[in-house]
Structures are given as C-alpha cells and as structure tokens.
Amino acid sequence: MSQSYEDRRSALAKLVVSGVGLITAALAGLVGLVAAPRMQPTARRWRRAISTLDLPPDQPAAAVLADRQADGWYETRKQSIVFIDREGNGYRALSATCAHLGCRVKWDEAARQFKCPCHGGAYDREGRVLAGPPPAPLQRYAVRVNPQTSEIEVEL
Amino acid sequence: MRRLFRSLAAWLEDRTGYRTIRRHLLEEPLPAGTGWWFTLGSVLLFGLGIQVVTGIALALYYAPTPDHAWDSVRYITTTVRGGAMLRGLHHWGASIVVVAAVLHMIRVVFFGSYRKPRELNWIIGLLLLLVILGFGLTGYLLPWDQRAYWATVVTINIARLTPVLGDWVAALLQGGTDVGALTLTRWYAVHVMVLPVVLGGLVVVHLYLMRRHGISGPVTPRVGSSQMFFPYQAARDLTVAAGVGILLATLAFRGAPALEPPADPTSSDYIPRPEWYFLGLFQLLKYFPGRLEVIGALVVPGLVVTFLFLLPWVDRGRTREPRQRRFVLGLFTAGLAAVATLTTLGALDNPSAGAAQWNIQEIAGASLIQSSERCTRCHGPEKVARPIEPGRIGQPPSWLDAHVADPEVIAPGLRPPPETNEHETNAIRAGLARLRTGSPPSLDPATTRVYVLFAQHCLSCHTIDGVGGKDGPNLSKAGEKLDPGMIERRIVDPTEVQLDAEMPAFGDKIPAEDIRALAQWLGKRK
Numbered sequence: 001m002s003q004s005y006e007d008r009r010s011a012l013a014k015l016v017v018s019g020v021g022l023i024t025a026a027l028a029g030l031v032g033l034v035a036a037p038r039m040q041p042t043a044r045r046w047r048r049a050i051s052t053l054d055l056p057p058d059q060p061a062a063a064v065l066a067d068r069q070a071d072g073w074y075e076t077r078k079q080s081i082v083f084i085d086r087e088g089n090g091y092r093a094l095s096a097t098c099a100h101l102g103c104r105v106k107w108d109e110a111a112r113q114f115k116c117p118c119h120g121g122a123y124d125r126e127g128r129v130l131a132g133p134p135p136a137p138l139q140r141y142a143v144r145v146n147p148q149t150s151e152i153e154v155e156l
Numbered sequence: 157m158r159r160l161f162r163s164l165a166a167w168l169e170d171r172t173g174y175r176t177i178r179r180h181l182l183e184e185p186l187p188a189g190t191g192w193w194f195t196l197g198s199v200l201l202f203g204l205g206i207q208v209v210t211g212i213a214l215a216l217y218y219a220p221t222p223d224h225a226w227d228s229v230r231y232i233t234t235t236v237r238g239g240a241m242l243r244g245l246h247h248w249g250a251s252i253v254v255v256a257a258v259l260h261m262i263r264v265v266f267f268g269s270y271r272k273p274r275e276l277n278w279i280i281g282l283l284l285l286l287v288i289l290g291f292g293l294t295g296y297l298l299p300w301d302q303r304a305y306w307a308t309v310v311t312i313n314i315a316r317l318t319p320v321l322g323d324w325v326a327a328l329l330q331g332g333t334d335v336g337a338l339t340l341t342r343w344y345a346v347h348v349m350v351l352p353v354v355l356g357g358l359v360v361v362h363l364y365l366m367r368r369h370g371i372s373g374p375v376t377p378r379v380g381s382s383q384m385f386f387p388y389q390a391a392r393d394l395t396v397a398a399g400v401g402i403l404l405a406t407l408a409f410r411g412a413p414a415l416e417p418p419a420d421p422t423s424s425d426y427i428p429r430p431e432w433y434f435l436g437l438f439q440l441l442k443y444f445p446g447r448l449e450v451i452g453a454l455v456v457p458g459l460v461v462t463f464l465f466l467l468p469w470v471d472r473g474r475t476r477e478p479r480q481r482r483f484v485l486g487l488f489t490a491g492l493a494a495v496a497t498l499t500t501l502g503a504l505d506n507p508s509a510g511a512a513q514w515n516i517q518e519i520a521g522a523s524l525i526q527s528s529e530r531c532t533r534c535h536g537p538e539k540v541a542r543p544i545e546p547g548r549i550g551q552p553p554s555w556l557d558a559h560v561a562d563p564e565v566i567a568p569g570l571r572p573p574p575e576t577n578e579h580e581t582n583a584i585r586a587g588l589a590r591l592r593t594g595s596p597p598s599l600d601p602a603t604t605r606v607y608v609l610f611a612q613h614c615l616s617c618h619t620i621d622g623v624g625g626k627d628g629p630n631l632s633k634a635g636e637k638l639d640p641g642m643i644e645r646r647i648v649d650p651t652e653v654q655l656d657a658e659m660p661a662f663g664d665k666i667p668a669e670d671i672r673a674l675a676q677w678l679g680k681r682k
Contacts, residue, residue, distance in 0.1 A: 037327040038338060064422055066555070074222060074337035079422035100449070101313040101441075103306065103428065117427040118310065119442050133445040 040070045046144065046153040049093065050084050053150060060085035060107050060114075060125065062096065065156055082141060082154055083107065083114070085125065093154045094127045095139035105138065114138065186389055187373030188380030193263050194371060198393035199400055200256040203249055204355070206404065207291075210246040211348065218298065220344035222337050225300035226418040233412045244408030250292055252404055254433045257285050265467070265488050268476030269372035275468035277365040282464055284358050287351055292431055294347040300340065305419030306428030308343075309335050314441075317450045334421070375476045417546070417594050435502030436495045442505075460491060514596055515623045520611030521587020522546075522596040523604045524580060531584070534563065546595040549588060556588050583611040586623075606677045609670055613662060620681075628659060633681055640672075640679030647671050 049063040060083040069078035081096035081104060094114075098105050103118035113130060114123040122131040127138035142155040169175050186194075217236060219228040232239040261281065264270055270278035297308045312335065316326040331338035383389065420426070430438050437457060444452035463470070471484040478485055514522075525531045525544050534541040549556070560581055590596070599607075610620065617628035634643060642653070648671060650657035662671065 035328070035342075037331050039327065039333050041333055069333070071222075071332055071334065071336035072338040072341075076222065076334075076336050078334065081422060101310045103310070104422075104426070129446070133441065133449055135446045135449060 038072060044155055046155050048146075048151045049082060049154045051149070051151050052091075052145060055084060055086065055091075055152070059109060060094070062107070063152075063154075065154065080156055082156070083138075084143075084152055084154075087126075091143045091145065091152050092126070093141040093143045093152075095141065097139070098134060099129075099136040099138060100132070100134040182384070182386035182390075184367065184371075184385035185382040186371050186385055187377065187382055189374040189378035190371055190383065190389060191374075192392055192396070193267070194389065195393045195396040196256060196260040196263050197366075199396050200253065200260050201359070202393075202397040202400065203253040203256050203404075204359070206245060206249045206401075207253060208352070210242055210249060211352075213242055214246055215348060220298065220340050222300060222340060222419070225298065225340060226415070229299045229301075229415055233415060240412040241408050243412035244410070245404060247413040248404055248407040250295065250431075251433070252400060253288055254292065256400070257288050261285065262492070266478055266485065267372060267375055268471070268478075268481065270468045271372075271471070271476060272468070273369050274365070274372065277362060277369070278468055279465060280358055280362045280365065282461070284355070284362060286461075287355050287358065289433070291347060291351050291355075292433060294343045294351065296431055297340065297343045298347065299415055300419050301416035302419060302426050303416050303428060305335065305421065306426050307430050308339065310428055310430075312339075314453045317453045319450065372476075375478065417592070420592065432499065432503065436498035439498040439502035439505065463491075514590060515586075516607045516620055517583050517586045517611050517615055517623050518590040519587070519596055519599065519604065520607040521583035521585065522591055523587075523608050524584050524611075525587055525591070528580070528584070530563075530580075544588075544591065546591045549592045557585055560584050560588065577612055579616050580612050583608075583615070602673065603677070605670070606673050609666065609674055613666060614674075617659070631678060631681070634678040635680050635682040638679065640675045643678050644671055644675035647675060 047065045047067070049065060050061055055061050063082055063084050065080045065082060067078050067080075069076050083094045083096055085092050085094070096104050096106075098116040098118065098121050100116065100119055100121050103116050105114040105116045105121070105123065107113075108115045111122075112125065114125075114127070115121070116132065116134070120132040121129070121134040123134070123138050124130050127140060129137055144153050144155075145151070146153055214232065217228055217232045217239070219225060229243070233243055234240075236242070264278065264281065293311060297304045312326050312329050315329055316322045318325050329339070329342075331342040429435075437453075440452045440456060441449065442452075444450075467484070467488075471481060473480055525535075531544065533539075535544050537543055587596075614620075614628075614631070615624040617625045619626060619630045620632050622632075638646070646653050646657075646659070647666070648663035648668075649661040650659040651661070666674075
C-alpha cells in the first residue's frame with residue numbers, strides 16, 4: 001500500500017469519526033436545550049389574606065392565597081398557605097411550608113407549636129425552629145393592612 | 157405440512173442463521189454444581205418482562221396531565237376490563253423486581269462472583285439496580301394522587317440538598333417552577349422511554365458479559381461434567397419464576413393498590429410516605445437534623461453505593477470461600493442488617509395510621525351535600541354543576557366557604573338559596589373541607605340521620621367528641637347521667653324538667669320520632 005493511500009484512509013477515518021461526533025454533539029445540544037427546566041416565577045405582589053376581623057384572638061390563622069400560574073402549557077391554580085398572627089401592634093405572616101423538605105406545617109393548638117407531619121420538625125409561634133430537622137425558620141413575608149377594608153395583605 | 161414447515165425453517169436458517177443463534181443462547185455450558193442459587197438473575201429478568209408488558213398495557217389508557225392522570229388511573233382501575241389486576245401486577249411487580257435484584261446481588265456477594273474477571277459485570281449490575289430504583293421513583297408520581305404528589309415534593313427537595321448543584325438538579329427534575337404539569341410529563345417520559353432504553357441496553361451488556369466469562373458457579377469448583385443451560389438450568393429457572401409468578405398473581409388478584417385522592421398542593425394534613433423500598437432512606441433522614449441533613453440524604457447512601465462499586469477491588473483474596481472473606485462479608489451483612497432495621501423502623505413509624513376520624517359535623521355535612529336541596533338542585537349527574545365527589549373538589553377552602561354561604565359566587569343570577577340554617581351551613585362547610593381529602597365512613601342511614609339532626613340543631617351549643625359550641629354541657633358522655641327517656645323530655649321542653657333552663661324547646665321544631673332517635677343515640681353514649 002502506498003503511503004498516500006494510508007494517509008487518505010486515516011484522514012477519511014478521522015473525518016467520519018468527527019462527523020459522527022458532530023452529529024452526536026448537535027443532538028445532545030438540542031436535547032439539553034429542550035430538557036432544560038422552564039422557570040416561570042410569578043412576580044411578588046400584595047395579596048389579600050384575611051380580614052383583621054376574622055383573625056382569632058390568640059392563635060395563628062391559616063390563609064389560602066390562590067393565584068393562577070402558568071405551568072408550561074398548563075394553567076394551574078397555585079395555592080400558598082400562610083399563617084397570619086398578631087405581633088405587637090401589627091401582624092406577621094409565616095409560610096406554612098416546612099423549611100426542611102417542603103411538607104405543610106400545621107398549628108398544633110395543644111402544644112402551641114407549628115408541627116410538620118413528615119419528619120417531626122417543630123417551630124414556635126414566631127417560626128423559630130424548636131425541634132427536628134428543619135435547617136431554617138419558617139419563611140416570613142411582608143405584611144400590611146389595607147386601611148379601607150381592614151384586610152391583611154401579604155407580599156408573596 | 158411438516159415438509160412445508162421444514163423447508164420454511166431451512167429458508168429462514170439460510171437467510172438469518174437463527175439456529176446458530178439459538179444454539180449459542182441455549183447451549184451454554186454451566187460449571188458442575190450450578191444450582192438453585194443461580195436462578196435469581198433469571199427471576200429478575202422474568203419480573204422485568206412482566207413490568208414491560210404490564211407497563212405497555214397501562215400506557216394504552218394513561219394520560220400524563222394533571223387534569224387527567226388521576227382520572228385515567230381511576231378509569232383503568234374501575235372500568236377497564238382486567239384493569240385492577242393490571243395495576244396490581246405492575247405495582248407488586250415493581251416490589252418483586254426490587255426484591256429479586258437485591259437477592260441476586262446478595263448471592264453474587266456471598267459467592268464472590270464479582271471477582272476478576274467479572275468486575276465490570278458487577279458494576280453493570282449495580283447500575284441496573286439504580287435504574288430499577290429510578291423506575292420505582294418516577295413511577296410513584298404517575299397516579300397523581302396525594303401520596304404521589306407529596307412523595308415527589310420530598311424527593312425533589314432531597315435532591316436540592318446536593319452540594320453546589322442542588323438547585324440546578326432540583327430544577328432539572330422538576331422541569332418548572334413547581335411540581336406540576338411539567339414535572340409529570342418529564343417523569344413520565346423518563347419512566348416509559350429513557351429508563352426502559354437504558355435498562356434494555358444494560359441488560360444486554362450484563363448478559364453478554366455473563367456469557368463471555370461464563371457463570372461463576374459454586375464457590376469451590378466441583379468435579380464433574382458441565383451441564384447445558386438448556387434444559388437443565390432452564391427448568392430450575394422456570395420453576396422459581398413460576399412460583400414467583402403465582403405469588404405475584406395472588407397479590408395482584410387481591411386488587412389494585414389504593415388510589416388516594418387527587419394531588420392537592422394546598423392540603424395541610426397529608427403525611428407523605430415513600431414506597432417501602434425507600435422507607436430505609438426516609439428513616440435515615442430523621443437522624444440528621446438541620447444542616448446535617450445532607451449526610452442522611454446523600455452522603456451515607458453515596459458512601460454505601462461507592463463501597464458497593466469498589467467491592468471487587470476491596471475484596472481480592474485468593475479464594476471465593478466465604479470463610480476466608482469474613483471481613484468483607486461481615487461488613488456487607490452489617491449493611492444489609494442496617495437497611496433492614498431502618499426499613500422496619502420506617503414502617504413502624506407511621507403517623508398516618510392514627511389519621512383523624514371524621515367527626516359528627518363532617519359526616520352530617522357530607523350527608524347533607526348529597527341530600528339537601530341546597531346542593532342537589534345544581535349538583536348532580538346531568539345537572540348544571542358536576543356531582544360533588546369525594547376527593548374531586550378542586551376549589552380552595554376559602555372559595556368553598558363563600559360558595560356555600562352564597563352560591564351566586566360562581567353563578568350570578570342564580571336564585572338565592574332556600575331558607576338557610578346557619579348550623580347546616582357550617583356542617584356543609586366542614587363536610588366539604590373533609591370531602592376534599594377522601595370518602596366519609598359508611599354508616600347506616602339511621603345513624604347518619606341522627607348526626608345530621610345533631611349538627612342542625614344541637615352542635616352550636618353542645619360539644620360532642622371535640623366539635624361544637626360551649627354554651628351547653630358537653631354531650632360526649634350524655635348517657636352516663638341521663639337515660640334516653642329523660643333526654644327526650646329535655647329536648648322536647650327543657651323547662652318541664654328544669655324551670656330555669658336556658659335551652660330552647662325543640663318539641664315543635666323537630667318531629668317526635670327524630671327527637672326519640674336523637675335521645676336513644678345520646679343515651680347510649682357513655
């Protein structure tokens with residue numbers, strides 16, 4: 001075999017291998033592009049939670065804040081639960097989502113704590129961790145009272 | 157006829173060489189003493205086959221969207237002929253595959269079969285185990301019931317603990333901002349397309365490598381002639397597979413796995429639990445609070461898997477004899493015992509076993525929803541609004557409260573509700589809130605009737621079993637002090653018994669027979 005034949009053969013082989021590599025890379029790029037998550041966060045805004053008149057005297061009240069949210073091609077009703085409570089002369093709003101793995105905490109009136117049913121996390125009335133695995137306190141949201149309607153509004 | 161068949165076979169052989177392939181596949185010489193322990197791989201293959209077939213059958217009906225997934229699974233279970241059995245087979249089949257895979261792995265470890273030159277096949281086998289667990293994880297979401305949704309929320313949050321890449325990994329798994337439509341289609345695609353392709357490829361490589369190096373055989377080579385796989389070992393494989401098949405069919409015949417109410421991201425009282433083969437991991441998480449979480453979630457499982465991958469290089473003695481490999485086998489056995497213990501502890505620590513019972517007000521409300529003109533004039537088959545079904549209530553509690561008080565909330569112009577009783581409204585609210593999460597207990601009509609009466613007339617002043625007003629005495633144990641006759645007289649006209657009684661008389665508000673039933677029921681409460 002002549003040297004030039006060997007050269008041409010190996011050059012062609014390299015060409016084929018890089019061609020296959022290119023096609024594979026292009027396909028992988030496309031799949032990666034398509035598979036990338038689609039984030040559509042909703043903008044924060046003030047939402048009505050509960051009327052000050054409806055707030056029980058000595059325990060936090062759960063308020064459901066409903067909102068429509070795009071979920072890809074689907075429109076979902078996104079519902080967030082916040083606990084509204086009195087704090088000094090004002091109010092506070094705590095997320096009902098456990099800081100551990102995202103289960104819903106509940107107010108346990110007997111123990112006077114927020115308790116998470118999943119892994120035993122417990123928070124005090126202000127959302128501070130008392131027991132269990134949560135790495136952080138319950139998330140707090142900004143609160144204001146609408147003077148016209150006496151509604152407590154939460155920025156969420 | 158026979159001649160035609162024979163010539164057809166000859167033609168096929170000439171064109172494909174299928175006889176050579178068949179001979180190669182079946183006439184595998186096995187070392188002497190290859191016995192029952194070596195059937196576990198075949199059983200696993202059998203289980204995987206069942207999963208493929210039942211999975212394809214399920215895919216004929218399943219629709220991976222939040223609006224339809226739950227309904228399509230319910231349709232499969234209740235309406236499709238053999239559908240309940242099909243779901244049962246796929247559900248229990250998954251457990252059987254996991255058990256068979258783990259037993260197969262234990263066999264390989266104790267026989268030292270991963271030793272040189274079979275290290276690579278050990279690694280392929282471990283990858284297969286991870287793929288199988290991936291099937292379990294992704295399949296768990298698909299019914300889109302409460303358990304599916306909340307277990308997935310937890311899974312994704314565990315992935316979020318990954319150092320540095322956590323949020324990115326979680327987003328990739330979730331597909332969107334929250335667990336929702338994009339998560340469902342994504343996990344469905346992985347469950348029915350990606351994982352099966354990977355599984356198929358790995359199985360082919362696993363079997364190829366098994367044939368390339370041959371079966372490892374007994375720990376100490378036996379003297380004797382080797383046996384062909386077919387029909388000797390094949391007969392053992394078939395026997396065990398048939399036994400497992402009968403077990404699987406029995407489990408599946410007892411019915412489809414429970415379908416919980418549809419996924420409800422707002423429910424606050426749902427306690428998610430993983431499938432049993434993840435219970436050990438679930439339990440492990442409880443021992444690592446706060447910032448240590450990542451240890452239980454990722455570090456410990458990661459170390460275990462890494463140790464398993466390195467096993468052929470950790471255990472490199474001269475013989476495969478278990479007595480010469482005490483350290484490695486001891487460590488492996490301790491690991492198995494730890495997994496078994498954690499799984500058992502996880503199974504025992506089951507808070508949902510004590511889930512709250514329906515109270516009287518909720519039962520009364522659920523009954524009123526089905527019977528009261530207030531609800532039934534619009535809700536029902538072929539009426540303007542859909543029937544109110546347990547677990548099929550999508551609106552948030554605040555909306556429901558407003559709607560019960562004033563149905564015009566959704567339908568302006570609707571005629572106002574008939575004369576409403578405030579206590580009845582409260583019962584309907586309580587019943588609706590509870591119906592979101594499931595079906596009421598089935599009680600006989602007479603008891604339900606009494607509950608409704610109690611909710612309509614008594615509950616605003618009297619507490620019973622923890623619900624109700626506090627103006628009157630607690631009636632949870634009314635029968636301890638009064639007999640039914642006394643109670644009946646008190647309800648008809650309390651002043652007849654006690655001159656200064658504050659309780660109003662009900663003799664002209666409730667029919668006499670209903671008062672009697674109420675009194676009988678209260679009198680029995682001790």
